[in-house]
Amino acid sequence: MFAIYNDEENRLRLVEEPDPSLSYTYADYLEWKFKERVELIKGRIFKMSPAPNPKHQQVSISLSAELYNFLKGKDCQVYAAPFDVKLPVKNKKRDNEITTVVQPDICIVCDESKIDKHGCIGAPDLVIEILSPGNTKKELKIKFELYEEAGIKEYWIVYPVEESIAVFLLNENEKFNGAKIYAAEDHIESSTVKGLTIDVNDIFTK
Numbered sequence: 001m002f003a004i005y006n007d008e009e010n011r012l013r014l015v016e017e018p019d020p021s022l023s024y025t026y027a028d029y030l031e032w033k034f035k036e037r038v039e040l041i042k043g044r045i046f047k048m049s050p051a052p053n054p055k056h057q058q059v060s061i062s063l064s065a066e067l068y069n070f071l072k073g074k075d076c077q078v079y080a081a082p083f084d085v086k087l088p089v090k091n092k093k094r095d096n097e098i099t100t101v102v103q104p105d106i107c108i109v110c111d112e113s114k115i116d117k118h119g120c121i122g123a124p125d126l127v128i129e130i131l132s133p134g135n136t137k138k139e140l141k142i143k144f145e146l147y148e149e150a151g152i153k154e155y156w157i158v159y160p161v162e163e164s165i166a167v168f169l170l171n172e173n174e175k176f177n178g179a180k181i182y183a184a185e186d187h188i189e190s191s192t193v194k195g196l197t198i199d200v201n202d203i204f205t206k
Contacts, residue, residue: 083103137154154192167188
């Protein structure tokens with residue numbers, strides 16, 4: 001069941017499916033009650049892929065554990081989905097002004113002021129998405145452009161089947177550089193989180 005605002009009557013009403021002609025905000029998002037997870041991208045609703053498969057979960061847990069252990073006691077903190085990341089435009093930070101909220105698989109936030117009772121408001125320092133069989137090229141393109149536009153400094157895309165990780169860094173022109181690919185025997189040294197090094201073998205080893 002979807003909850004949306006009727007602009008004419010300025011009150012909440014419930015509908016079975018969202019109206020694709022309408023634009024939604026985070027205020028609407030907070031009212032929704034879904035069995036499946038959704039994301040809101042520039043006012044449009046996107047249903048997320050089905051429940052992650054075991055490989056996806058294994059990689060997510062391994063990465064989250066590595067990051068948690070490294071960041072313990074430090075200023076930066078790691079968060080794993082489900083965790084709302086709100087990406088406001090031009091400092092429009094009220095719930096009824098924000099039209100983009102995503103749930104990255106993993107993210108690192110180093111600015112404590114960005115954390116509120118619902119999640120993160122503003123760009124995390126590092127975002128990690130772990131691909132599932134249900135992900136499409138369109139989804140990848142949308143997320144890539146969204147994270148680039150939001151000014152996320154470092155973006156990792158994890159390929160569980162290939163057991164590799166693509167790392168993108170934001171350059172001085174606020175565009176992601178071409179991906180650097182890491183696979184078995186490689187170590188990823190984060191450019192954003194000082195001192196963070198990940199052994200790729202540790203991520204994919206059962």
